[in-house]
Amino acid sequence: MSSLIFYTDSTQALVATDTLAVDNAGEPFAFVTKAGYIPHLKTIVAGTGAGGFANRWLLDASTQMIVKGIRNLDFHTPNALRKLWCEYKAEHSLPDDFTTTVYQFGVCEESGQIVSYAYRSTSNFESELLQYGTAVKPECSVPTGNLIELIPHMMEEQREIQNAKP
Helix, strand or coil, rough: CCCCEEEEEEEEEEEEEEEEEECCCEEEEEEEECCEHHHHECCCCCCCCCCCCHHHHHHHHHHCCCCCCCHHHHHHHHHHHHHHHHHHHHHHHCCCCCEEEEEEEEEEEEECCCCEEEEEEHHHCEEEECEEEEECCCCCCCCCCCHHHHHHHHHHHHHHHHCCCC
């Protein structure tokens, strides 16, 4: 299970992930980074699904592209992710039904406000502008209160819900 919990408004983005990677049988395999920051773009990249894919994209976006900011990056992201996903699936022998989602959160170079995008392999990595608020993946309740204090409890609930599924 990958846990992603985030909160955004016009002035901030709070992104929390777990660090556990599991094998195809769902057994713990390793600890990994599932989100990273690109300082010169003022952008966080996070991912769920295929372990390592979002990190590969983060590396490409931060070292192989010349872009002005997150909006400019968003323009190039869908096509770049489609190409990278084909290469990644072949390299790791992933089945066709394997999925991944990449998220980008950053300070817009045009407005100075936070913008967030999701790119889902199930939607051919089309750019999806996300609304402000709290979101979770996989599902769990979103209680009111101090989100930073609540995140560990939310992740535990996500794990309980996932463990109850076949």
